[in-house]
Amino acid sequence: xxxxxxxxxxxxxxxxLKVLEERxxxxxxxxxxxxxxxxxxxxxxxxxxxxxxxIPAAIEExxxxxxxxxxxxxxxxxxxxxxxxxxxxxxNSSAWRMDGSKKLVVPEINAAELAxxxxxxxxxxxxxxxxxxxxxxxxxxxxxxxxxxxxxxxxSGTGVKAVEQLENEIAxxxxxxxxxxxxxxNAIPHCDVFEDNGYTKEEMKLVNETRKILGDDSIAVTAxxxxxxxxxxxxxxxxxxxxxDFDLAEVKSLLDSTDGVTxxxxxxxxxxxxxxxxxxxxxxxxxxxxxxxxxANTLNLWVVSDNLRKGAATNTVxxxxxxxxxxxx
Numbered sequence: 324x325x326x327x328x329x330x331x332x333x334x335x336x337x338x339x340l341k342v343l344e345e346r347x348x349x350x351x352x353x354x355x356x357x358x359x360x361x362x363x364x365x366x367x368x369x370x371x372x373x374x375x376x377x378i379p380a381a382i383e384e385x386x387x388x389x390x391x392x393x394x395x396x397x398x399x400x401x402x403x404x405x406x407x408x409x410x411x412x413x414x415n416s417s418a419w420r421m422d423g424s425k426k427l428v429v430p431e432i433n434a435a436e437l438a439x440x441x442x443x444x445x446x447x448x449x450x451x452x453x454x455x456x457x458x459x460x461x462x463x464x465x466x467x468x469x470x471x472x473x474x475x476x477x478x479s480g481t482g483v484k485a486v487e488q489l490e491n492e493i494a495x496x497x498x499x500x501x502x503x504x505x506x507x508x509n510a511i512p513h514c515d516v517f518e519d520n521g522y523t524k525e526e527m528k529l530v531n532e533t534r535k536i537l538g539d540d541s542i543a544v545t546a547x548x549x550x551x552x553x554x555x556x557x558x559x560x561x562x563x564x565x566x567x568d569f570d571l572a573e574v575k576s577l578l579d580s581t582d583g584v585t586x587x588x589x590x591x592x593x594x595x596x597x598x599x600x601x602x603x604x605x606x607x608x609x610x611x612x613x614x615x616x617x618x619a620n621t622l623n624l625w626v627v628s629d630n631l632r633k634g635a636a637t638n639t640v641x642x643x644x645x646x647x648x649x650x651x652x
Contacts (some may be wrong), residue, residue, distance in 0.1 A: 330393030406442035465565035481586025514548035554599025596627035
């Protein structure tokens with residue numbers, strides 16, 4: 324089993340390396356791949372030095388699986404070229420997510436859709452993954468009519484430059500700006516670029532990807548995505564209306580028994596999800612579960628996850644694990 328990480332020197336690529344090692348992923352050879360300017364760098368995996376190679380060099384090696392986290396433009400250009408030599412690409416960018424010929428996969432929800440003929444598989448957006456992880460078991464039971472979600476997203480979702488901006492501002496240092504405004508002691512209602520409808524791309528990802536993953540275009544979704552000065556971990560306030568009524572105890576039981584979800588919901592002990600406690604973990608944490616007192620059949624939840632792990636690297640690796648386990652590569 325020959326595996327390549329394309330974008331190995333980036334934030335998500337580094338976490339992919341860590342996740343592969345932690346999960347003892349069944350590989351025989353690991354190729355670390357990046358742009359021409361990063362080729363020649365040395366990274367470590369399981370205590371061994373591995374020299375980073377270029378994308379064309381990696382294609383010549385014909386890996387079985389390529390985990391991509393190198394941006395949409397790179398994925399559009401190079402993923403098909405890997406697929407042409409027989410590699411199965413799992414792509415972490417937005418490039419292929421809404422392509423009707425490509426699967427958009429959260430393994431706990433819809434991995435059964437995958438086939439050996441899927442040579443480019445899309446990994447969903449980080450904020451979408453954590454939301455559908457919490458909502459999928461509830462949709463199956465009560466059928467979702469409408470979702471109103473507000474996100475509180477960490478700077479790591481933007482990348483290294485944004486993390487450095489926050490660190491510089493905390494330290495009182497001048498430096499490059501990833502955002503049009505300071506992020507320290509601030510909240511910026513602007514994740515990704517604005518579209519013609521007034522929503523940002525991040526907000527529309529929550530709308531479109533949720534419907535695709537849950538396989539239901541009838542679900543109404545509206546979103547507001549906000550960047551906040553946390554270093555890691557995304558949080559979401561979700562208001563969800565169902566077609567049928569629900570029992571709160573049953574809702575909590577469903578979530579508690581869902582693989583990859585941890586219930587943290589004890590108000591007597593001030594137990595609820597927070598990004599500082601989700602850091603470095605793979606689960607999606609759900610709490611503050613309560614009825615919407617203003618509307619029938621409607622629930623409020625607070626959902627938190629490490630955006631670089633389940634929101635990106637871990638979900639990608641889990642897809643690869645599923646492919647291997649089910650002889651699809």
